[in-house]
Amino acid sequence: MSHNPESENPDVEPSATQANSDSASNDAALDELEQAIETTAAAREQSLPGDELSAVKADLDQAERRVLMAQAELENFRKRMRREMEDERRFASLPLIKDLLGVVDNLQRAIEAAEQSESGGGLLEGVKMVAGQMESILAKHNCQVIDPLGEE
Known part of the structure; x- marks a missing residue:
């Protein structure tokens, strides 16, 4: 099952729609200004009296x-929108990662308990494999292990 942050995050779609709307209004304003320049340039080519020409x-x-x-x-707006969308994509999986951190901690506790038990050999190997999978998934989502309260 693939994870698509944009389909689950309702905040992604409105900002994209807003970006398109703002971009369209900025493009319309640009077109209007360019048309004014062309009109003024055409008037410049005609011979006008000195005062009118300078005006x-x-x-x-x-x-x-x-x-x-x-x-x-407009260019600054586009850059800002790109940056905001990248941030949304980057942090879209943050709630999932927060939820999985407790699971990872519990797996570590199970490994430690199985290591202290003499009859937990098979269980220990299975839990270690699951913990390894969980850590690789979290690493794939840019989640790094940190030392809790300065432990080494």
Whole structure:
């Protein structure tokens, strides 16, 4: 059975939808600004009196600055969304890992108890194999063993 964090985590879908909506509105604003620049550039090509020409040039410069700012803002937005989605994917399995940590501790206690018992040879091997599997699964999900309270 495969584990798909996006299908179980309801928070993943809304942020993706929000990202698409925000991206679409940013793209629309960019298109509007680019159209204003083209219109102003077309007006610039026509011969206008001095005052009107300088006013049109000023408008064009201002529109170009707005487009550059909008493009930079859009790029920053996209980077932030990518970063947030990576974080969501990375931490999606955290509740599962927290739940499994108690199981791992109990397996370790069972191994220690079986080692002290003389009749627990077969049980000890089975529990050790299960504990090894559990540790490899946790390691696959970037879960590392830490020393509890400074034990070595």
